Structure formats: C-alpha cells, structure tokens
Amino acid sequence: MRVSSTGFVTPSAELIRLAADVPAERAEMAIAAACVVLGEGCREATGAAGRVRLEFWVAPARADRAAERLAAVLAPLGGTGVTRTAEDPGWQTAMREFHQPVEIDGRIRVRPPWHPAAGDAIDVVIDPAMAFGTGQHDTTRGCLELLAGLAPGRLIDIGCGSGVLAIAAAKIGHCPVWAWDLDPVAIAATIANASANGVALTVACRNALVAPLPEVDVVLANLTANVVEPLAERVVGLPLRAAILSGLRPFEVDSVCAHWATVGLEVIDTRIGREWGTVLLERR
Ligand SMILES: C[S@@+](CC[C@H](N)C(=O)[O-])C[C@H]1O[C@@H](n2cnc3c(N)ncnc32)[C@H](O)[C@@H]1O
Known part of the structure; x- marks a missing residue:
C-alpha cells in the first residue's frame, strides 16, 4: 500500500x-x-x-x-x-465510478480524494480504500444529517471506521472530539484521514463496551443494535445532552430507544428507511 x-x-x-x-x-x-x-x-x-x-x-x-x-x-x-x-x-x-461525493442538506460534502472540493459545504475527504465510512451508506448519511443540526460540544464517535463522522464533527466545531474503534485498521484510517483533513482528534483503539467513556456532551454511535443498546449503561453519570444512534434495523429502533430512555434520553428526530434507522436523542 x-x-x-x-x-x-x-x-x-x-x-x-x-x-x-x-x-x-x-x-x-x-x-x-x-x-x-x-x-x-x-x-x-x-x-x-x-x-x-x-x-x-x-x-x-x-x-x-x-x-x-x-x-x-x-x-x-x-x-x-x-x-x-x-x-x-x-x-x-x-x-472511482462507485465512490461519488455525498452531499448532506447542502451543509456537509463527503468526497473521495480524486473529486475536487466544490461549493460552500463543509468539505470532508475520505479515502474509500480504507475502513468503513465513505458517507454513502444510509447509516452514515443519517448520522451526518442529524449531526449537521446539533450545537457543538465535547463529542465522541464510537465505532469511527474511516473517521468520517468524527472529522465532520470537528469541522462543524465540536471540540474536543474523540474517535474510538476496536479495529486497528479503522484507527489507522481515522488517523490518516484526520491528518489529511487537517483536524485534531483523540483517536484510540478501544472497545466502548469495556473502556470508560470520556466526559462528553454528545455521543455518536453508528454500530449495530447489540452494541448500541448496552452502550446506554456506559453513559450513566456523563453530562451527555445528545446521542445520535445508528446501524439499527427499523424493527430494532423502538427497543433501543426504550433502553436509552431509561438513562434519561428521549427521541427528538429520526431517519428511518427501509433497511436502516438512525435516531437523535436528547436529555429530557
Ligand atoms: C458501521 S461502522 C461505522 C463507521 C463510521 N462511524 C460511519 O458512520 O460510517 C462500525 C464500526 O464500529 C466498530 N465497532 C464495533 N463494535 C465496537 C465496540 N464495541 N467498540 C468500538 N468500536 C466498535 C467497527 O469496527 C466498525 O469500524
């Protein structure tokens, strides 16, 4: 390589x-x-x-x-x-034909390196040869759409893959931004992508179901329901005001949200498609 x-x-x-x-x-x-x-x-x-x-x-x-x-x-x-x-x-x-730029509500544009920057949207450049997350997947898009409207704060991207969400968050103004993944390839990809985008992230190889989470205001978690649901217990005691959860099948959304409601976060907005669901939760 x-x-x-x-x-x-x-x-x-x-x-x-x-x-x-x-x-x-x-x-x-x-x-x-x-x-x-x-x-x-x-x-x-x-x-x-x-x-x-x-x-x-x-x-x-x-x-x-x-x-x-x-x-x-x-x-x-x-x-x-x-x-x-x-x-x-x-x-x-x-x-190259497969990976085209993805535009999110005119606010964020995720593109592969061989496409030039264009327009006024926040420019996020991600190399698709690396880990999960070029912006094209419905779950990543759902997270970016909900992230675009969120006030900046201290944020963690759990399951960062290529780093696309963490990088977009840092460019929106969230600070500091942590990016965690348990896959070392994702960690290497996030570090390379962060550096190419000129943003500072705290990147770490961690299992979020085991390691204590940092003090954050916002959690982004695009994983699978079997990880997203138990993550709720991990945020107890944090000053969390919002969570964007994705990687959920539409039929899993209600039970995952019910679980997060037990730790004081309720559904504010959703993006539910045929295959995937993404939700924004905020503190009651
Ligand atoms: C669906 S990808 C999401 C990538 C990117 N955040 C996006 O939205 O496009 C999920 C990532 O979560 C990571 N992952 C799965 N379980 C995890 C855990 N318990 N702790 C940290 N990362 C995890 C996987 O290695 C994978 O890179």
Missing part, C-alpha cells in the same frame, strides 16, 4: 477483491449484513442461476479478517465460500 504526499492511503494494485455468491432473494439482506462488517465498496453482478455475486475491495492488511467476517455473516444467508484475488487493473475505474 502506498501513502500519497497528501497523507491518504492511495488505492494501489495491492487491493484484494473478496467475492461470494448469495441467493438473489437474499442479496439485499446480504449486502446490508456485509456493509456492517466491511463498509462500502460492494459491487453486485449476476452470478450462477438465481444467485448474485457480491464483490468487495479491501486492503491486504484487512483481507484475512474481512474474509473471515464476510464468510460468517453470509453463511446463514446461503452465501458460498468467500474467494480472494489480487485486484485486476480495471478495479480502479470501477471504484
């Missing part, structure tokens, strides 16, 4: 393509499940009869873990074994 002069990890021919076939009727569910463990970068193609081929691009350092996690989430959905190949020279074009 090469590091460019801007500090970004530049996509290189060293990327690994992971591929698996899933039954066509379960493709959407499989993509959603895969996104949770890998992030964006999925390409769909026609597979053998009645099946869809899903392809993902990951850095070599992530390939073993990513293949393992992908196989584990796809197996219950009828996915075949995951294959790994060093990427062919055409991948770069495919990736």
